[in-house]
Amino acid sequence: MREPTYNSAIYLRLSRDDELHGDSSSIKTQRQMLRKYAADHNINIYDEYIDDGWSGTNFDRPDFKHMIGDIEDGKINCVIVKDLSRLGRNYILTGQYTELYFPSKNVKSIAFNDNVDSITLATISF
Secondary structure: OOOOOOEEEEEEEEOOOHHHHOHHHOHHHHHHHHHHHHHHOOOEEEEEEEEEOOOOOOOOOHHHHHHHHHHHOOOOOEEEEOOHHHHOOOHHHHHHHHHHHHHHOOOEEEEHHHOEEOOOOOOOOO
16 A cells, blocks of 8 residues: 655744753754654655744644644645644643544644654654
8 A cells, every 4th residue: 555645744842941951952953853754754844833932831823823724724734743742731732633633634643752653653763
C-alpha cells in the first residue's frame, strides 16, 4: 500500500518562561529539528507556524489559530511539533486537539521528542 502524502505544518512555540531553560527550546533549534525530521521522513512542509513569546496555557495564539484555519481549509494533513508542550501546556486542551480534533480532520500529529505519531501509534525513530 502506498504511503499517504503529507502536507505538514511545523508548529513552533516559545514562551517567556521557556527562555529560562536555555537554547534547546529556541525557535531556531525547534525549526532545525522539525525540518530535519520532515526531510528524513519525506514529509512536505506546507508552512511554518510560529508563536514566539506566547504562553502554551491557552490556544488563543495567532499562528496556532492560523494553522487551525489551514487545517479547516484542507491545506495541511499533518502537524509536527518538537514535543507536546510546544502544542500546549494545558494537558486537557492539548489532548482534545491530539485525540479528537486532529483525527476528526484526518490530520496526523507528530511530537517527535515524545515519540508520538498519531497514525502509526508506534514509537518513532530519528
